[in-house]
Amino acid sequence: MDEEFPYYLQNIANLGGHEDRAWHIAWNPTKSLLASCSADKSVKLFTYNHDGEGNLNFTLATSIPTGHLKTVRAVAWSPSGRTLATASFDSNIGIWEQELDDDGNPGEWECASLLEGHETECKSVAYSSSGNLLASCSRDKTVWVWEVQPDSDFECMGVLMEHTQDVKCVAWHPTEEILASGSYDDTIKLYVDDPMDDWFCCATLTGHASTVWSISWSPNGKYLASASDDKTVRIWRRIGEHEFKCVLVLEGHERSVYSVSWGIGKSNQEIDSSLGWIASASGDGVIRVWDLSENSSTEPMIPSAKLIARLPTAHGVHDINSVVWCPRKGHEDLLATSGDDGMVKVWRIQGT
């Protein structure tokens, strides 16, 4: 008999169509669209809406063949929701926008720009909260920061060569222009822009015993969560302008944790100490959700984490590659996952 958890994950949608593993998903921040990308070199966009009876229906809106020569490993939406970036093993970043037809209606998704420069596979891409900057990373050990300019022009602002091995993921702070990267070298690095000079690495977070696969900032920007091949999720607290300290290690997964996502959560929005919910997904096929809160009565700097939901075999026997909370207001209880079965699944977290 499973242990009792206060919440469970209800399966809302199972979206097939990809012909190979689905690596990554991204929720459009302004529109009802969910993007997924795959080793089949395509991106699929799913649209969702409420029917009359309180159900959320997901349908395939379009499949973009992309033209990437290899796996599409990651997708990211700009904050405006009008642009989509793709990161491919062919070493390029694609920038996609929807063309307007003669009547001004949105039509096909076209490649507005192709960012070349990485020497080997691109692993991740992300827009800053302002939408003015784009970061990309690769097995070539570098992180590139691009400035987004009008007419889909991109200017490279910096090539950061601080990691000693492949860079697996990049993630921007929710409000400030601070970039975090996770690497095969087991570290997390943080970068900021020096107005007089260049982008530089301002901090290195060590502690994980193996590759850092995924990073997610807390909604309030004071914490960072990282998922690692060492089967743990670590929580780092910002203790100075560019100083972070590991304050919590979340264990329980039995294989590499490939993805972590920190959402607002829904239970305690009135309570100041609530830090939100962390969802993690692993090669063990399990999705875990923790409720994080700051415990001001005891040690003020150490948050506490409580496991509130656990779903095994979310994608059957297959690895789960990505888990992401929906960022849109009114949908904070939605979670999307993608797996080696090529499926994209949507879950709603419900109280038991």
Add this chain to the structure above:
Amino acid sequence: MSGEIFNPNPTVFRSSTKSHSPRRLLAAKKSLWINEYEPSQLVQVLDEDEEEAIDQDEIFDLIKNIYDPEHPNTLEELHVVSAPQIDIAENRVKVEFTPTVPHCGMSTLIGLSIRVRLIRSLPTRFKLDIVVKPGSHQSEHAVNKQLNDKERVAAALENPALVKTVEDCLTGRA
């Protein structure tokens, strides 16, 4: 690939001719790297629901005839793989292999070949861990890390030259 051979004089052992496998396994239906010229592997459909136990000998049978990239000998003949070095838990298989020399630069290729053979042959419920025998390689940790990084493996298998080299090891064409 450089012209240097890492181990010009490997010790070759006589291979066993007896097949221990009571049944043969089908190449995984959703295999990413379907190889048309391996007819001997296509025998019986293994339903995902059939959780029949797989033993060390069956896995050994799958990998023993993989060829070493540098020599016209199989991994069995060179004692690179053996049945006792295969560990099976409920849905996990761990294969330990022994490179012929501690500085063997072919280790990652051998490990990748073992993985490809097993991915194609075993039901998808099995998670595979491929490692070098502890103490047998001077860069043990680095080799193990590469062999078990899912993203690196996926990218390697999108490299046509590397895939061809792996296929040559699997079929014995050098």
